Amino acid sequence: MASxxxxxxxxxxIEGSIGVALVDYNSGMALGTLGGTKDFDLNVAAAGNTDVVRAKMRTMEMLNLGDSIEDILITLRHQYHMIRPVQSRSGKGLFLYISLDRQRANLAMARHHLSRIESDLEV
Structure with missing residues (x-):
């Protein structure tokens, strides 16, 4: 288990990583961040992506999908933004958020790596 x-x-x-955050989607607050740039504030990104997670979960509930989100991918011209809800009991209500440089990242490998990190995470 990883802290x-x-x-x-x-x-x-992860190849191409710009920044990463662990976020509480009930409050929109980041529990931890690493990376980012002077022009890319991870706390702002964390709060904004909370709305994305809430909207998708609400939609899934209204559709009675009875499923869970593995990840949400947002593709920009120069970046990938990936959101991965934490599935463990101790991580309920949290998600991992990572921003990747599209030129340097291998999306399949990034998804695989983030999946492993999420499964090992102990909050």
Whole structure:
């Protein structure tokens, strides 16, 4: 089991990582962040992506899908933004958020790596 700090450090080793955050989607607050740039505030990104997660979960509930989200991918011209809800009992209500440089990232490998990090995370 990995701690929050360990999980964030490991996520930053994913090829193309710009920044990563562990976010509480009930409050929109980041429990931890690593990376980012002066022009890319991870706390702002965390709060904004909380709305994305809430909207998707609400929609799934209204449709009675009875399923869970593995990840949400937002593709920009120069970046990938990936959101992965934490499935463990201790991580209920949390999601991992990572921003990747599209030129350097391998999306399939990033999804695989983030999935492993999420499954090992102990909050």
């Amino acid at each position: 929050v700090d360990t999980a964030l450090k490991e996520a930053m080793t």
